[in-house]
Amino acid sequence: MSRNMSAIVVNLGLAGIVALASAGVALAGTTAQISATVTAQNVSITLTSDGSVAYGTQSLSNTPDTTTGTYGVDDTQTVQNNGNVAEDFTIQGANSTNWSLAATAGANQYGYKFCTTTCDTTPSWTSMNNATGVSLSTSVGAGSSKDVDFQLLMPTSDSSGYAEQSFNVTITAAAS
Numbered sequence: 064m065s066r067n068m069s070a071i072v073v074n075l076g077l078a079g080i081v082a083l084a085s086a087g088v089a090l091a092g093t094t095a096q097i098s099a100t101v102t103a104q105n106v107s108i109t110l111t112s113d114g115s116v117a118y119g120t121q122s123l124s125n126t127p128d129t130t131t132g133t134y135g136v137d138d139t140q141t142v143q144n145n146g147n148v149a150e151d152f153t154i155q156g157a158n159s160t161n162w163s164l165a166a167t168a169g170a171n172q173y174g175y176k177f178c179t180t181t182c183d184t185t186p187s188w189t190s191m192n193n194a195t196g197v198s199l200s201t202s203v204g205a206g207s208s209k210d211v212d213f214q215l216l217m218p219t220s221d222s223s224g225y226a227e228q229s230f231n232v233t234i235t236a237a238a239s
């Protein structure tokens with residue numbers, strides 16, 4: 064019993080010394096708080112262009128595009144990261160009403176490609192396919208936009224009766 068009592072006295076003495084040493088520097092206490100903040104991640108994209116391209120009437124095997132070039136219809140599309148984190152964009156094509164999408168033009172088969180850099184002057188075209196998304200751009204910052212141009216590879220023949228074809232492109236964003 065007496066050993067327990069002396070132990071308490073010693074402890075109190077040490078506490079007193081610590082309090083004196085830190086006087087005027089910081090208040091000693093028996094609790095401490097750590098504050099934190101967090102914002103829910105928002106992965107989102109929007110088009111700031113009209114989202115529609117009209118190529119008009121084109122000859123078979125023609126390769127019109129959306130640039131300002133010789134075969135261009137001057138209709139660049141723009142995708143914006145309107146979320147709050149950096150995003151990776153992927154792009155995927157689809158079959159048209161009567162034509163299948165492929166890497167090259169063929170009978171009732173068209174190609175559709177995209178370009179993201181210096182497309183009006185020295186475009187570099189990348190094929191889309193109808194099965195998986197292809198990388199369009201990576202690490203697009205929140206609030207930043209990406210311009211996209213397209214090149215259409217008209218089929219070599221068309222057995223649809225020259226029906227107007229409609230086809231979509233889907234761009235998907237994921238957190239980088």
Ligand SMILES: [Ca+2]
Pocket residue numbers: 113114115116117138
């Ligand atoms: Ca347009």
